[in-house]
Amino acid sequence: MKRVKIAVIGASGYTGLELLRLLLTHPHAELVCVTSRQNAGRKIGELFPRFTGAESADLKFIDPEPEAIAATGAEVAFLALPHGVAAGYASSLLEKGLRIIDLSADFRLEDPEVYKEFYGDDHPAPELLKEAVYGLPEVRRDAIPSARLIAAPGCYPTSISLPLIPLLREKLIDPSSIVTCSMSGVSGAGKKADLSLLFCECNESARAYGVPKHRHLSEIEQELGKAAGEKVVMSFTPHLIPVHNGICTTTSAKLTGTPEEVNAALETAYADEHFVRLLGKGGCADTKNVTGTNFIDIGWEYDERTGRVLLLSAEDNLGKGAGGQAVQNFNILCGFSETAGLQNF
Incomplete structure (x- = not known):
């Protein structure tokens, strides 16, 4: 089965680390892009020695520029970014044809006024709120396969x-x-x-x-x-x-x-x-x-x-509350077994 090319935007944080742990050994995922402004130019295995020997351990972090991300051929992007920041990347990468799994809070709420009440700012991309699918698989499974934008639930x-x-x-x-x-x-x-x-x-x-x-x-x-x-x-x-x-x-x-x-x-x-x-x-x-x-x-x-x-x-x-659930959404989105890459105890 063809592997899906993956980008992880904001890959050096705790959630990004969990995503890397799961995706580096995922049977249907090919990691082609990882971003971090602070660590641009460094290899995954250099920043995280635990991944030394993994297939993509030599992949270098790049600056999170949408054009550079799209140029890697990535088909699905995981956004492990703070709220308020993720929305801009989601908008840009959707325009470039990528499908998005966002782990921030930017697309979890349907009402932009509620977002402003709880997060203190106007929503940065309100036009996408109606399109986003709340990615709680056990509740929203049927809506996930056709989604362009999945909002992974909070922990x-x-x-x-x-x-x-x-x-x-x-x-x-x-x-x-x-x-x-x-x-x-x-x-x-x-x-x-x-x-x-x-x-x-x-x-x-x-x-x-x-x-x-x-x-x-x-x-x-x-x-x-x-x-x-x-x-x-x-x-x-x-x-x-x-x-x-x-x-x-x-x-x-x-x-x-x-x-x-x-x-x-x-x-x-x-x-x-x-x-x-x-x-x-x-x-x-x-x-x-x-x-x-x-x-x-x-x-x-x-x-x-x-x-x-x-x-x-x-x-x-970091698992069912973040990276693991995001990968579960990825599996459903791409038609893989829901447990692919997640069979760990």
């Missing part, structure tokens, strides 16, 4: 939305009662110089941040609202914990159905999904079982005292 939204969507669709919980707390590894903040992210600031410590209105809340409420068929406003509190990667999420909501229906809804939605592992009633998801993979583990419990259902999930924020 927190994936860990929160997948457990909740089946219950909201079946009207088993009260949408107004949803409360979520998540804990994430430090890599979720990206590779940047920030005093609060230094080892001595994070190690042996845990703290909430982004309260009361973390940016991912906009994306979460949008997708949950679609599942519920009504506007969803919820409470979400993220926490930083002293691990490199991994997200552990606990969500509770008032149960309007029965515990048996909760289990049935999750089984119906995900029993045949390779990357969703259902732990059943009483199953507590653990990040150690998902880091380095594209799996999300989901367990649940019912609290009879409060009448609330507890949804317990764990994923790798």
Whole structure:
């Protein structure tokens, strides 16, 4: 089978590194372009010695200029760039015939006014918002193969939305009662110089941040609202914990159905999904079982005292929450097996 020529734009960050790890050994991907202004001219194997010996380890980073990217023959570009920056590259590369999988937040929201509310600026390419497909494979699989522009979901939204969507669709919980707390590894903040992210600031410590209105809340409420068929406003509190990667999420909501229906809804939605592992009633998801993979583990419990259902999930924020899910989208987009390049445990 012909291999698809791939570009990774912003390949030197933590998400870019995860994309390289997956794509360098992907059976149907040929890496032809990696970009980084800071590391232009250096080889992949030089910057990341772990990849020494890989087929494309000698590929050199180039400046992220759309003309130079297109000249490499790349057919699909992964954008591992900050929000506000990715949109410009998406617009330019779409004009040059590339298909885009964007890992930033630039195309996840359908309403440019919501984008401005949560991200503080006017949307840089509002004309593309209606075209973008929200790339949550277990929910939007049918729309992905024909897409030119895929918006890969955020890490927190994936860990929160997948457990909740089946219950909201079946009207088993009260949408107004949803409360979520998540804990994430430090890599979720990206590779940047920030005093609060230094080892001595994070190690042996845990703290909430982004309260009361973390940016991912906009994306979460949008997708949950679609599942519920009504506007969803919820409470979400993220926490930083002293691990490199991994997200552990606990969500509770008032149960309007029965515990048996909760289990049935999750089984119906995900029993045949390779990357969703259902732990059943009483199953507590653990990040150690998902880091380095594209799996999300989901367990649940019912609290009879409060009448609330507890949804317990764990994923790798760089895997199912970013690079792994982006590759899953790539596989669907190109007609490959959904597990290609992702069969790691």
